Amino acid sequence: MKANPNDPRVKRTHQLFMQAFMELLEQKKNIYSISVQDITTRATVNRSTFYAHFEDKYAFLEYWMREKFQKIIQQRLPEDLVLNRSSLRTLIQAVFDFLIRFRQYMTPGDKEFEPMFETAMQKEVYQILLKWLTERSGGAALPERAETIANFLSWGIFGSAMQYSRSSQDLKADRMVESVLEVAEISLVAICDYKPSNASD
Template sequence: MPVNQNDPRVKRTRQLLIQSFMELLEQKKNIYSISVQDITDRATVNRATFYAHFEDKYAFLECWMREKFQRKLEETLPNCSITNMSSLRTLILTVFDFLARTRQYMTRTPANSQYEPLFEIAMQKELYGLLFRWLSEESSASASQEIVETTALVISWGILGTAVQWSRSSQSRTKEAMVRDVLEVVAAGLAPVM
């Protein structure tokens, strides 16, 4: 039986599971070493409760990453919206910061790399949503809906892909230099719709 996401009890339970995971993460410092059993033990709920809320650990981790990224966006962007190039720069910087900070909890091994696409897709969906809303409101009248959607899709993956590669590398270039260059490329990519 599906759970009602708007039920306050459901929200509290989900929050309890996520909070328990965060506490474990602070102790273990590695996302991949935390099991569903660890989370439910810490939250003092049974495994059936966990699976009533999340299909599996993958779904849980995707939800956790999406919520964490949403909170970061809310902190850095007023009303979680883009209004101009300055707020677009803030968005790009936020993605770079977020990935750099999150990377400390992601020890890369072949066994653990299975989770990274989940995190990247969760973040890309959030980026796409923000960009699509902004471009839908600000695009020129001559820009078709298809071009707006495609532009938001390409730019969201471009920002995220660049930030992912930068966060995985030895970071020989500064974050500020990368953000400046990404903003320049993104601004050029906006030309067909702005």
């Protein structure tokens, strides 16, 4: 029986695993070389408890990635924000910043985890955009249309940030963010009732 993620005890256990994993990463271990046994030993929790919370190491890594990204988003984007130039720029900037920093942890041996991390992050960006689009339309837009727009934009934003994080980064990140913002706004104008703001924010 899977643990209830809303149970405070479960949250505390998850935090123990997260902290243990981060400490192991700080010791210059790559993601590939960190085993479930390493995590549970560092967290002083037995392996059976780990598997009561996560199906395997891959499930834990996806959770770790989403939690790290969600924390950054919560710090930068209050829940009451709506879709406008400022919030869209902040979201794009957060994705770029996170991936550039995350790339520091990746080694050639970690390549196998990249598709999983990419999907986990894209889902988070998708959920934020879908929420904004739904709220903007007041529920008037067809769900399928809002989902399509959110899916299209989330992959565009995330894909641009991922490609940038893998490159030599000759272009400054803030300039790249502005370029992606411009393309995102053009797309929104073309496919929904979005009206870009001329304000600096």
